[in-house]
Amino acid sequence: MARDRLSLGASTRAVHSGERQHRLSDAVTVPVYQTSTYVFESTQQLIDFKEGRIEKGEYGRYGNPTVRQAEQKIAELDHAQDAILWASGMCAMTSLLLTILQTGQHMIITSDSYRRTQQFCSGMLRRFGIDVSIVPPGDPDAIEAAVCPNTRLILTESPTNPFLYVIDLEKLVEIAKRHRIRTVIDSTLAAPYNQNPLDFGIDLVMHSATKYLAGHNDLLAGVVVGKAGMIDALRESQGILGGITDPNSAYLLLRGLKSFALRMARHNANGAALASFLEAHPKVRRVYYPGLKSHPSHAVARAQMRGFGGLVSFELDATMAQTGAFIDALELPYMAPSLGGVESLVEQPAIVSYYEMAPEERHQIGISDSLVRYAAGIEDTDDLLTDVEQALKVLG
């Protein structure tokens, strides 16, 4: 600034003093670039940018260096060319579907799935004239049987929520290729540590980064990974739809990701130990965990996954109220929705996710009154097992 700084007013000094001196420091960690917009040095630089001769920041909705770092880290973890972060998992999913589907087209989803995804597809997308078929989970034949001439997209979680069905990715890709249909996997429950669907030829993979990727129950974010061209298209649409991740959340995500592999190894160990313990317990009617031989998806899961995660669903030999009493008797897990964080969480889906639904309707989609969803954290395995054992005593 040419003028003597002290001759400037208090407001001008408050805004500008020191600000132009910042330099890249020698910090180990990526800074939080808390900015909503980016400076152009001259009209010529702006013109160079507009004509594609230089790459730089333009405006916060079109990118942020902290966010970009998190995107690149996740892309590498999931063997992808590129990744794009969104404000939440649902924001990633809804923006992705709005970007690739058009009125008059048809998509296929599975019955066992995140309830909000299901609501978006069968509620909102139908309102825009997009036809939706809902098929049973983990069953490529059921998917193929639902294919119509205007089918453009197959979307499934793998594993699904809450029953943890796993789709045979190789078969799914074969069917999709034959019918020229795009495939999207919500891989949240596996996370890139346990499977990389892109390696099987899946087009796009979505994660709720709120869960295992961030891993500390302290932020919401979503991510989509895939080929650079498709992620570019999503970036274009993000500039319009606006569901960006805040740089502070991106920083927390980056921090959480550094311990991702260590955390996942413990989540896998805890999930597997809990599932085996529960399956052997007389008060437990059924356990859903793809690592167990009794799970219908076990063979497929073993063939394409490296581990099976921390989420275990099970039905007790109990009423709705007794199931609540069991959950209340647990001392280590918090009672809260979500999964994938360092703290174990537990919930009764009939109450947390389906309370408004009539019991008959709930039962029809398999959500029984005694269903428990236990998301094992990274606590010591023995402590979690001892706690579950003591809590099961309330069932007599």
Ligand SMILES: *Cc1c(COP(=O)(O)O)cnc(C)c1O
């Ligand atoms: C949590 C979750 C979502 C939604 O993600 P948010 O980050 O909560 O918006 C979508 N799919 C699955 C499988 C999830 O577990």
